[in-house]
Amino acid sequence: MDDNANVKRGGSESGSDVRAGLWRLAGPWWMLLLTGVAWLVISLIVLRFTITSAAPIGVLLGVVFLAAMLNEFLIAAVRSHWRWAHGMMGVVFLAGAIWAFVNPLGTFWALAAVVGLLLILQGALVLITSIEARVLNSAWWLGMVAGILEILIGFWASQQLAPARAVLLIIWVGVLALFRGITEIVLAFELKNAQRL
Numbered sequence: 001m002d003d004n005a006n007v008k009r010g011g012s013e014s015g016s017d018v019r020a021g022l023w024r025l026a027g028p029w030w031m032l033l034l035t036g037v038a039w040l041v042i043s044l045i046v047l048r049f050t051i052t053s054a055a056p057i058g059v060l061l062g063v064v065f066l067a068a069m070l071n072e073f074l075i076a077a078v079r080s081h082w083r084w085a086h087g088m089m090g091v092v093f094l095a096g097a098i099w100a101f102v103n104p105l106g107t108f109w110a111l112a113a114v115v116g117l118l119l120i121l122q123g124a125l126v127l128i129t130s131i132e133a134r135v136l137n138s139a140w141w142l143g144m145v146a147g148i149l150e151i152l153i154g155f156w157a158s159q160q161l162a163p164a165r166a167v168l169l170i171i172w173v174g175v176l177a178l179f180r181g182i183t184e185i186v187l188a189f190e191l192k193n194a195q196r197l
Contacts, residue, residue: 032188035067039181047174051166058104061111061173065097112166116158119172123150 042060049057072090076083100107111118123146130143157168 029188029192032184032191036181036184036186036188039177039184043174043177043181046170046177049170051163051170054108054166055104057170057173058100058107061107062097062100062104064173064177065093065100069093069097108166108169109162112162112169115165115169115172116154116156116160119150119154119157121154123147123152123154126150 042064046057046060069090072086072093076086076090096107125147126143127147130140130147133143134140153168157165160168
């Protein structure tokens with residue numbers, strides 16, 4: 001009976017199903033607030049580093065990999081669609097974290113060597129997803145501009161010497177952590193407001 005009603009509505013889930021899924025995915029709002037503040041602290045720490053402190057940045061990257069691993073396993077636990085892919089990414093992040101803790105200096109310089117490629121791949125992903133989201137998101141062009149800029153910076157970084165790539169990696173990780181923290185804090189308060197309704 002519910003399947004027929006769901007088909008008649010165009011295959012969309014009911015509001016209570018979506019809300020329950022968001023509850024499972026988000027958890028308590030204060031957890032997002034705490035992780036957002038933690039990301040802001042990581043951002044402040046990373047942006048104070050220089051190239052001479054490459055080993056601590058390698059250890060910090062290991063912590064970031066562990067957080068990404070936990071995030072992927074959490075998504076795999078609440079979503080049945082693409083569960084295997086999220087689980088596999090969690091294992092890859094775990095391997096990266098172990099390597100970062102065992103050889104932090106090597107981790108930093110290896111990531112500095114491929115930061116241009118990472119920016120090109122991330123920019124392409126942002127560009128594709130923003131173009132696909134133009135039906136749902138009126139500000140889709142912002143994502144397109146950001147993707148193009150990331151691709152251009154990635155090509156620029158690929159042509160630079162190792163010290164310039166290392167500085168770019170420090171700035172990239174710091175700014176990425178900063179935006180992640182701001183996003184999670186905003187989501188925490190949005191979730192708190194949504195739970196009141």
